[in-house]
Amino acid sequence: MTIRNIMIVxxxxxxxxxxxxxYLYNKPHPNISRITPDFRITSKMLSDAYNEDEALADGxxxxxxxxxQGKVLSYEVSSSSTGVVxxxxxxxxxxxxxxxxxxxxxxxxxxxxxxxxxxxxxxxxLLDVNMRDCVIVNKxxx
Amino acid sequence: xxxxxxxxxxxxxxxxxxxxxxxxxxxxxxxxxxASLENIEAHNTxxxxxxxxxxxxxxxxxLIKGFKxxxxxxEEHFNENYMESDKYPKxxxxxxxxxxxxxxxxxxxxxEAVVVGEITIHGVKKSLQSKVFFKPEGDILxxxxxxxxKPEDFKIKIPMLVINNIAKEIVVxxxxxxxxxx
Numbered sequence: 001m002t003i004r005n006i007m008i009v010x011x012x013x014x015x016x017x018x019x020x021x022x023y024l025y026n027k028p029h030p031n032i033s034r035i036t037p038d039f040r041i042t043s044k045m046l047s048d049a050y051n052e053d054e055a056l057a058d059g060x061x062x063x064x065x066x067x068x069q070g071k072v073l074s075y076e077v078s079s080s081s082t083g084v085v086x087x088x089x090x091x092x093x094x095x096x097x098x099x100x101x102x103x104x105x106x107x108x109x110x111x112x113x114x115x116x117x118x119x120x121x122x123x124x125x126l127l128d129v130n131m132r133d134c135v136i137v138n139k140x141x142x
Numbered sequence: 143x144x145x146x147x148x149x150x151x152x153x154x155x156x157x158x159x160x161x162x163x164x165x166x167x168x169x170x171x172x173x174x175x176x177a178s179l180e181n182i183e184a185h186n187t188x189x190x191x192x193x194x195x196x197x198x199x200x201x202x203x204x205l206i207k208g209f210k211x212x213x214x215x216x217e218e219h220f221n222e223n224y225m226e227s228d229k230y231p232k233x234x235x236x237x238x239x240x241x242x243x244x245x246x247x248x249x250x251x252x253x254e255a256v257v258v259g260e261i262t263i264h265g266v267k268k269s270l271q272s273k274v275f276f277k278p279e280g281d282i283l284x285x286x287x288x289x290x291x292k293p294e295d296f297k298i299k300i301p302m303l304v305i306n307n308i309a310k311e312i313v314v315x316x317x318x319x320x321x322x323x324x
Contacts, residue, residue, distance in 0.1 A: 058228075121207070126190040132210075
């Protein structure tokens with residue numbers, strides 16, 4: 001191996017390392033609609049789990065992609081222009097699903113009382129169980 | 143037990159429960175880090191803010207995994223390495239507005255107040271005092287404030303490799319809207 005060849009190999013390795021670094025730094029956020037959910041449960045089950053034992057529920061659901069089936073209690077657009085679908089839980093706790101930016105116009109189709117399937121990431125319990133980056137699955141299955 | 147529920151239960155022991163308690167479940171909390179190598183900002187639009195105006199009591203809870211970053215890798219590092227959000231999923235502030243009895247929160251010109259309390263981040267509790275502004279916009283009362291925090295005060299470890307990418311003091315801005323009619 002000549003010095004020149006070693007230099008070329010070294011430069012190629014450096015280039016590959018930089019390319020990997022560049023890709024990682026700029027990698028896109030995961031697309032929830034393409035991720036297989038970790039759980040498929042009802043919004044009532046999620047609310048009950050959090051009411052029963054928050055720490056235990058966090059251990060199971062926190063940070064996970066969950067597909068929820070349930071009834072729409074309300075839909076609104078928040079002051080930050082995020083669509084929020086509130087799904088029925090139990091008498092104490094509902095599930096607040098903050099829709100991902102592309103979903104707002106679709107959610108207009110969902111009236112109070114409608115059955116809906118929503119997939120998103122569970123971020124924990126405040127007064128309700130909160131989900132983020134939510135997408136509506138009904139439309140995807142068509 | 144959920145700190146927010148504890149706050150509400152504490153408040154319910156008062157005669158005027160339900161009268162002057164307002165909440166915003168979609169409050170906005172953002173933070174900004176300006177450093178020599180990089181500027182970082184993140185936004186959380188699911189913050190819970192509860193205010194009891196006639197007792198001057200304030201409670202804010204924020205889910206750490208609700209902070210959105212432009213860069214996915216930054217969000218990952220923030221949650222997994224710095225904030226350890228699986229272990230400490232929430233940041234909480236509980237406080238009281240000084241001289242609340244003398245303030246007209248709904249004054250159309252807006253009113254500036256001082257809130258004093260304790261903030262818990264990454265499992266560490268610290269006292270915090272900051273100015274808060276109240277201004278009505280139609281039927282909505284907007285409450286905004288801004289303060290600074292040092293990651294090291296909350297045992298948030300920044301690796302030496304990225305020390306110049308993260309500011310020593312982070313600017314936090316919070317904005318809540320309470321509907322007077324609700």
